Amino acid sequence: MTKRLLQGSEAVAEAAIAAGCRFFAGYPMLPFTELLEQMASKLPAAGGVCINAASEIEGINMALGAAATGARAATGSCGQGLALMQEAIAELALNELPLVIFNMARGQQDYFQATRGGGWGDYRTITLAPKDVTEAVDHTQLLFHLADLHRTPVILYGDYVIAHSSVAVDVRPLAFPPTPPKVWALDGSMTGSGRARQIWTWAQGKPNTPGPGPNRAWQTIAEKYDHIAGIEARHEVAHADDADILLVSFGTTGVFVDRVVEELRAEGLRVGAFRPVTLWPFPGAALEAASRGCSHVLVYELNGGQMVDDVRMYAADRSVVRSIGGVSQDGSGMRQGALLDAAVLRRRVLDAVGLTEGAR
């Protein structure tokens, strides 16, 4: 496969189809709209269905239905649209239904929404935050695997850089180990057999096949998420072994951190970088290890301070954790603003550690 210049939304759509996605429903809302456009034009040719839903709530409930038949399905929007989808995301989690949800967000202010969730009950959503289009292509395929493996809704946390920018990318299908057969999938075949199946968050079951009931079902699902937390955390770390200053960021901010770390190390500053790749499960153990011995753990996220809570929870020394990001949107409100800039980050790092430009 040769590299092609693809817009992120097109690359992600091809990756989803390569991963076996055969149902997609969504409602236009920038910067997610382009992914809906790409699915509308590419999915039918791959034998799939793409529906231009009449609302976000309708879209995710269509996808929930498709998932209940065992099909690999997906939906998406930006943070505002995902707010409408929260009830259905909880329902998917407590129905143990797999679904991939693309949040092509309008910035970084949806971290809590993705990691704490706004639905009902004990559930979490595995969330991957790629730092560029190339990583988004791999994450998309990984998410379809994880959703089926753990029977859970999962989220790709993208933004306008992921959705709109074009890069030379090679969307090659990735291989994953097989996932358990979907015996639970509904297709009508068990009707009249006396052992017909039901998918319902109350898990009552039927006369001949009684279910665990809400209490035990929800306990089991809560334990499942604890299990997932232990095995699915992912992160990227650089120069932590000798770092005195650790910069922590997520998503597309990561490429700016990498540039500034490279510059400051060349100037003799012992700086390292830590980037949670899964926002949930948060890579707490890895952060604790990377932050041990650091005199400064600086969190650079473009919101009012959300991931900093998790960093404080796991950092080796909570007292050295500081947020150096902030709310930053451009005029349209559709994308990050002036803080997304290497020169700004560099200045804030130097200020935070009490150094001025050129003082060293």
Next chain:
Amino acid sequence: MNEREVLFTGIGGQGLQMVSKALGMAALADGREVLLVPRYGGMMRGGKTNAELTIGDPPLRALPVVTAAWSAFVMHQAFWETIRPNLRSGAVVVVNSSLFHLDVDVDEARSFRVPATDIAAELGSPMSAGFVLLGAFLAITGLAPVGAAVDAMRQLVPPYRTQHVTNNERAIEAGVAAGPALAAPAWSDLEGVR
């Protein structure tokens, strides 16, 4: 660090997004790495339509925010101020002089004025002004091969607009003729610009 940045600006309806992608695809065909980040708002026709393109040898170290660009591709003056501050001194600025009447106040700028809209109108295809300026830009900078840009254009024109392909091709050729050849070469004067 062998990378060149191009900041595009124009108004909706000038085909700027397609032209910026054609240039990116031509560079990719020429063996270079590419990062293209569009910036457009809600209003389509007449609204702001910008793009930031970085071309260089792999691995590309460009960031999705360009703050000191090597060159500018200016189709209209309406949103010139949104890119001017992000041009480095000595930048190569190629403007569509039919719809850009301001002075290029970038220090030591090497600016080139090409009446792309008028040329396109004379060809009988006013919509292809973007490709006229692309031809001129490639002639002046040699940033990517003209032939590869023509191939890219053919792939990019949507099925419901193939009637424009021949016009766009003639527009690129007319642009090449209008641009002083290698007056600001992209790849040979590596030191000249710092």
Next chain:
Amino acid sequence: MTPRLISAFKPSLLQSSEHDLCPGCGHAPAWRITLDVVAELDLKPVVLAGHGCYTQLMVNSDVDSLQTLHGRAPAAATGVKRMLPDTPVITLQGDGDMVSEGLHEVLHAAARGERITALLFNNGVFGDTGGHMTATTVVGQRTKTSLDGRDAEQHGYPIDVGRLLAQIDGAAYVARGAVSSAGLVARTKRMIRRALELQLEGAGFTFVEVLTMCPTGWFVGTPQGPEYLEESMIATFGIGELKAPSAP
């Protein structure tokens, strides 16, 4: 030979005529006649706007306005009108906002007979996302999510929300106009005036749909906008009063 002013550049309630709507957009003339009627009837309304290209017109309009969530204007308007029964209440939505996202809300507001005037600027496409299919995109109409034209087999049929609302007892006035010609603009202005008068009389839920041009979203040149509107939307939905109280 002193000339008499017939119409000023802009309605008195429009504070600035500078806006980012595309060339040839039908929303602006539709909003112009609305503001003209409000001024002529000397009303002091609360306007509730949904999300679409028209949203920016609220920023320029000298009327008290509440920006509502996508599709939820009729619900919010219920709350406003129930608290201020003597205040005229107008909702402004596009087809994406009302017929796609918020069909549930407008039908129930009508069924409750809420004494509001709901305006629908219908151009059959999501303008501000760049031209995507909505619930009123007509069969055969090309959009970014129906590139080969809306095909009933795959995308289903458009919803004629006017016809639905006309069946609902709580609705007192349901009409549909357009802005594709000066004559239709004048006729639509009379419909908006009638709807607001009926609201003030407490006759019940009043509704005016205005078919508007979106040349950008329809992939047509601006001069072809009116003709395309007539051949696609007027041909599908028709113009006129679908429900009106018998003449007093």
Next chain:
Amino acid sequence: MTTILTRGTVRIDVESCKGCDLCIAACRPGVLHMTTDRFNQRGYRYPELSAGCTGCDACAQVCPDFVFEVWKFEEPVDLPPGLVPDAAVHRTVAAFKDDNH
């Protein structure tokens, strides 16, 4: 010298126009024509008025950019054929805003 009976006139805010042409078809007496080689500050062609206007207000009703101010004469006047000189109003958008206190 032939003259044209003219019952009204319009003032045209040239800089606000986005060149959409809708007023041309709407003008009942057909006295509005787009420029062909002149553009406003935003690069758009704009309408020009010839003698014969009736003050019918059709142009203002269809215009999406509020470009027309329409006047009617008490008594019809005879104007030489061709462009009505003082119709075009080259108002900068900023100047326009000042009108709105």
